[in-house]
Amino acid sequence: MKLIKLIVSVLTLSIFTSSFGNASSAYTGPDLSGESLTILGPWMAPEDESFRDVISIFENATGATVEYGGSDEFEQIINIDCQAGSPPDIAVFPQPGLAANIAATGCLKPLGPDVESLVKSNYAAAQSWIDLSTYKDESGFDKFYGVFYRVNVKSLVWYSPDNFEDNGYEVPSSMEELLALTDQMAADGNTPWCIGLGSGGATGWPATDWMEDIMLRTHSPTVYDQWVSNDMKFNDPRVLEAMDFFGSIALNDSYVNGGAKAVATTDFRDAPNGLFTSPAECMMHRQASFIPAFFPEGLEAGVDYDFFYFPAYADKDLGKPVLGGGTVLTATNMNRVTTEFMKFLMHPEAHERFMEKGGFLTPHTGVDTSKYASDTFRGLHEILQQATTFRFDGSDLMPGWVGAGSFWTGMVDYTNGKSAQEVADAIQASWEAGE
Amino acid sequence: MTIFSLALTVLVGILVFVLFFHVSNFLLDHFGKRSSKIFKLENSLRVIIFIAPAFIVLFVFIIYPVFETIRLSFYDKIGREFLGWSNYAWAIKDPDFRRSILNNFGWLLIVPTLSTFFGLVIANLADRIWWGTIAKSIIFMPMAISFVGAGVIWKFIYDYRGPGDEQIGLLNAIVVALGFEPQAWLTIPIWNNLFLMAIMIWIQTGLALVIFSAALRSIPSETLDAARIDGASELKIFWSIIIPYLQQTILVIWTIITILVLKVFDIIYAMTNGQWQTEVLANLMYDWMFRGGGDSGRGSVLAFCIMIGVIPILGWNLYQHRKEQKV
Numbered sequence: 011m012k013l014i015k016l017i018v019s020v021l022t023l024s025i026f027t028s029s030f031g032n033a034s035s036a037y038t039g040p041d042l043s044g045e046s047l048t049i050l051g052p053w054m055a056p057e058d059e060s061f062r063d064v065i066s067i068f069e070n071a072t073g074a075t076v077e078y079g080g081s082d083e084f085e086q087i088i089n090i091d092c093q094a095g096s097p098p099d100i101a102v103f104p105q106p107g108l109a110a111n112i113a114a115t116g117c118l119k120p121l122g123p124d125v126e127s128l129v130k131s132n133y134a135a136a137q138s139w140i141d142l143s144t145y146k147d148e149s150g151f152d153k154f155y156g157v158f159y160r161v162n163v164k165s166l167v168w169y170s171p172d173n174f175e176d177n178g179y180e181v182p183s184s185m186e187e188l189l190a191l192t193d194q195m196a197a198d199g200n201t202p203w204c205i206g207l208g209s210g211g212a213t214g215w216p217a218t219d220w221m222e223d224i225m226l227r228t229h230s231p232t233v234y235d236q237w238v239s240n241d242m243k244f245n246d247p248r249v250l251e252a253m254d255f256f257g258s259i260a261l262n263d264s265y266v267n268g269g270a271k272a273v274a275t276t277d278f279r280d281a282p283n284g285l286f287t288s289p290a291e292c293m294m295h296r297q298a299s300f301i302p303a304f305f306p307e308g309l310e311a312g313v314d315y316d317f318f319y320f321p322a323y324a325d326k327d328l329g330k331p332v333l334g335g336g337t338v339l340t341a342t343n344m345n346r347v348t349t350e351f352m353k354f355l356m357h358p359e360a361h362e363r364f365m366e367k368g369g370f371l372t373p374h375t376g377v378d379t380s381k382y383a384s385d386t387f388r389g390l391h392e393i394l395q396q397a398t399t400f401r402f403d404g405s406d407l408m409p410g411w412v413g414a415g416s417f418w419t420g421m422v423d424y425t426n427g428k429s430a431q432e433v434a435d436a437i438q439a440s441w442e443a444g445e
Numbered sequence: 446m447t448i449f450s451l452a453l454t455v456l457v458g459i460l461v462f463v464l465f466f467h468v469s470n471f472l473l474d475h476f477g478k479r480s481s482k483i484f485k486l487e488n489s490l491r492v493i494i495f496i497a498p499a500f501i502v503l504f505v506f507i508i509y510p511v512f513e514t515i516r517l518s519f520y521d522k523i524g525r526e527f528l529g530w531s532n533y534a535w536a537i538k539d540p541d542f543r544r545s546i547l548n549n550f551g552w553l554l555i556v557p558t559l560s561t562f563f564g565l566v567i568a569n570l571a572d573r574i575w576w577g578t579i580a581k582s583i584i585f586m587p588m589a590i591s592f593v594g595a596g597v598i599w600k601f602i603y604d605y606r607g608p609g610d611e612q613i614g615l616l617n618a619i620v621v622a623l624g625f626e627p628q629a630w631l632t633i634p635i636w637n638n639l640f641l642m643a644i645m646i647w648i649q650t651g652l653a654l655v656i657f658s659a660a661l662r663s664i665p666s667e668t669l670d671a672a673r674i675d676g677a678s679e680l681k682i683f684w685s686i687i688i689p690y691l692q693q694t695i696l697v698i699w700t701i702i703t704i705l706v707l708k709v710f711d712i713i714y715a716m717t718n719g720q721w722q723t724e725v726l727a728n729l730m731y732d733w734m735f736r737g738g739g740d741s742g743r744g745s746v747l748a749f750c751i752m753i754g755v756i757p758i759l760g761w762n763l764y765q766h767r768k769e770q771k772v
Contacts, residue, residue, distance in 0.1 A: 086735040268607030272631045
């Protein structure tokens with residue numbers, strides 16, 4: 011008896027300590043004092059503060075000095091730096107498509123099997139993340155190039171719970187219900203959607219997110235992948251169908267705030283404001299997880315605004331697809347300190363510190379979700395972990411001149427009255443012309 | 446710390462140059478005295494030494510980039526593989542490129558003409574009224590605003606809200622007050638080009654105005670008085686005396702604004718980014734050069750086209766300038 015008791019207590023103790031120890035184990039690295047590391051990325055104030063905080067964990071543990079520089083012209087700078095032969099040690103790409111372009115020039119170095127196996131053992135749906143950061147090198151061989159860090163979920167619809175309650179609307183759980191709800195709102199004299207495509211030089215991108223979410227809900231992930239890689243042409247009937255689906259909402263004057271004409275001219279940062287006016291200018295806003303940063307000040311998550319998953323069709327057997335995006339950290343050399351930093355990024359602490367600061371989502375399975383700054387992000391974390399299909403923002407994967415060029419401008423032309431056929435033909439033509 | 450080190454760098458740089466000139470001059474003097482045979486050589490050497498630093502800077506920052514751009518225009522995206530004329534062939538076939546050329550022509554015709562016209566007329570009128578100086582100052586003010594800043598201001602003027610909403614855009618507020626439908630001004634092809642040009646005219650009229658005001662003073666008052674005594678109407682004076690007197694100034698202002706317009710970028714970038722058929726060459730070049738991984742080949746082709754456009758106007762301007770100096 012005593013022996014059994016002892017074994018049980020030892021077991022419970024060890025379970026307790028191991029789980030407890032796992033959650034709070036601090037990062038310890040080798041001694042790298044005197045070494046230094048430069049990082050270039052797209053994060054600017056206030057996000058860069060959070061990242062610098064993460065960096066300080068690494069600096070304190072290893073003694074290395076790390077310098078982070080952020081720029082909203084990252085995409086241009088990384089090109090120029092690589093050509094000039096003075097790239098940063100680590101580059102943070104917002105678009106894997108761009109990282110692939112740069113990898114092909116030989117400016118980026120593969121991270122090697124050690125880091126890859128760390129990703130494999132720590133990330134949910136690890137293989138899809140590894141695939142997303144596997145690019146062709148100079149000689150055309152597939153190599154593993156990057157670690158995804160800080161991801162976002164795009165398949166979200168934001169709304170004001172008060173507005174829903176006042177009008178007696180229910181959060182829809184399927185696409186059929188969402189479309190019925192849209193009709194009902196319009197019939198009640200409310201405007202269902204706020205859509206804004208304006209984004210300065212990047213005007214049009216919010217419409218590409220709509221297109222991607224619609225593609226994932228009307229066709230299989232394989233079709234989506236073929237679309238993104240252009241194995242299926244951009245002017246394929248299935249793409250036209252998705253565009254017309256978007257048009258059925260965005261081009262319907264009674265469905266969108268300000269009418270179809272306002273869609274392309276409204277800035278995406280201003281668009282969600284319509285949710286919070288009195289009377290509300292719109293009831294729903296489909297946008298990624300970062301959008302609360304642009305909501306009017308003083309609003310409380312879960313009280314003044316909330317979100318639901320942009321639902322899938324109940325009668326189509328396509329599971330629960332989630333569209334997302336993320337930044338990928340790549341290296342331009344693989345010296346000791348760079349390698350160690352990449353390994354550090356796989357440590358839960360590197361994620362938890364950013365989670366506490368807010369605006370951060372992670373596919374890391376070893377993190378303590380209580381560290382998230384708000385319930386909103388815990389909810390998003392669940393959507394991310396429960397996704398049956400995760401697909402990366404297609405326009406970020408397409409070649410730059412399409413995904414950050416003709417696709418954007420094409421969608422603007424579409425909202426401005428051009429036919430889906432005309433727009434899709436032009437995008438396909440530009441795709442081929444760029445190759 | 447950084448300011449200190451910057452100041453130090455500047456100081457060291459200046460010292461190095463002063464030393465360079467003095468030492469080389471001293472050496473030349475020193476060796477020059479020994480023999481008068483190499484006097485000629487010495488003199489030309491002195492010229493070379495004194496011109497060299499300026500020429501090196503000019504070479505590194507202007508001449509070399511020009512040739513590098515031309516070279517890159519024959520290469521692929523990353524400047525590695527030679528492609529021959531295919532980037533140029535692409536440009537000719539590209540609908541955006543054709544659209545930009547057309548738009549650039551529109552800008553070239555309308556903006557310099559209207560800016561010069563308004564500047565001249567306002568300069569004339571403002572001289573005759575007591576509040577002319579105030580009016581001139583106000584019209585000159587936009588010159589102090591950057592193009593991007595102007596773009597942001599005008600974005601509010603052209604702002605569009607749905608028909609039921611309150612219009613925060615000035616133009617739509619007026620249109621609605623007059624009982625018409627609000628318009629999304631920047632999305633109406635062809636017209637939107639004119640709306641964008643209005644911004645440039647708004648800025649450049651100030652420049653023309655100030656220069657014309659100064660030039661008007663150079664017209665001898667005797668000539669004007671004589672004309673008035675002879676009974677010439679003010680309009681007649683304007684056409685037959687003022688315009689001929691200001692001919693050179695008009696040409697200079699017109700070319701200055703023309704060159705500025707050829708490389709117009711900021712306004713388009715800030716307002717429409719070339720969408721709704723407002724694309725111009727400089728914005729298209731930026732798009733191809735830097736967006737989405739970049740294509741230095743096609744970007745260079747477009748840069749080269751802009752240069753080809755600027756050179757004749759610049760050359761003509763220089764020619765006029767020389768002719769003027771000879772007179």
